[in-house]
Amino acid sequence: MDRIRESFDSLPVAICFFDKNGVVRLINHRMLMLTDRLRKNGIQTFDELEAALEQPPETVCCLNKELRLYRFWDESVFQFTEKTIRTKPGIPYTQVTACDVTELLQSQNRLQKENERLKDANDRLRKLFEQMPDLIREEETLAMKLRVHDDIGYSILSARRLLSQQAGLDEIRAGAAVWEQSIEVLYRSFKTDEKQDALEEAVRRAEDICGYLSGGRVRLPYLCEQPEYESPLYEGIVSGR
Template sequence: MYELSQYLLHSSIQYLAEAEQALASPPDGVVPIAHAENTYQFPDQTIWKFEKRIVTDRYKETYTQLTAADVTQLHQALTQFAIDNHKLAQDAEKLKELSKTVEAVAREKEALAAKSAMHDSLASCITVTKQFLAGDLDRISAEVVLREWEKSIAFRDSVLEPAKDSLYHAAKSSGVTIRITGKIPDGDMSELIYTAMQVCLTNAVQYAKATELAACIRKNDDIITVMIRNNGKQPEQPVREGGGLTNLRRRIEAAGGTMRIQSLPEFILCIEIPKRKHE
């Protein structure tokens, strides 16, 4: 208390009134702490809380007692607590905005998948119909054509049917043999690979008159590589991306991968997707 009185009065405190007056109008270097009643920071950076109360001795005499408690650590802890709370509130707001972004991305992904499925289904129907009308493949009957169009119009099968089943159904309808070298990984990766083969199948039948579609899958520690080719006629000019290939590229890049197209001397679609990014 002696050191505090030196800061407040430059002398020892003799009377309660002079201490109260010094605390009401503190000298330079003694700063009241905002939002903390009767609490002051002194020039040595310590923080003290003053409290006045009435005490009674054993003779029933009453006195006014002025005490000062060092609350430096408590004040620092409360200040840090307030800073942490403010930061948590900011992080919560950022997380809220991020969740909105994630929801929007998920909706966009679902919409893109639905558009891709519809495009692939319609492209398959158109290709089968053209082959039937042109008489290119004897195994395609009117019943097969009608069944493909029924599936496309309903759209249910094109969205809910697994990509693998959709690929093999389309290959069977088109008279195309599917050959896969290597093991296709499980989960979402397999859906993406089968979808890529579906797009290539549609283009191979429509433009290259192919009867076989081959996919080679290689894995290393970090990347899965898929190369898709067909036995149809070679492209006469560089392949331009259309609806199917464009949608496929978006899905692959959304999964963290890359897609390259080789047109000459033969068509090859190459996909690379990092395993960790996919996981």
């Protein structure tokens, strides 16, 4: 009998049995500890246990009435279940068990938090995908502007070299065409007034440099304007003389 009692007490769950009159007939050590926490003087009947679970003390918190989850003062969480069993002669007993689900609940909470983090990450990723076309266009526009600025710089150096070396007319025309094309592309990339001001400043500086190199005043075409050239050298380039 002692061995049976020891085995009953060593079960990993808290368990007790009530007879058909609701009187406790068998209870193991784990359930005894829990019922002492639920009710100051413990429980003797099934009704006392039900009343303690319905209105637990301040040290016990009911997390879910439907699932019958209760958190005790030491942060342990137990789930209470009950069912009716019958012995071989057919005598009914009510079995009440309480399983420690503390780790399971903690794992569920961690999983829920992880799912929330994943949801936030997915939302950010979705917004990034939605903004991807705009980001690509911005990158392409920036790359184009850098190439145009490089072309303008190359054109200035090339014009200086051609003028200093007194190159042929065809070479000078080719350099002028590259310059004009670069200015036109740069203008098209500017939409706002602020950017237009930046373009005008860039063109003005280019005109000053070209005028300095050619020995006259040069006006570069932009805004679909007809070019106004006062440099004899540039007039020769355009007219083919």
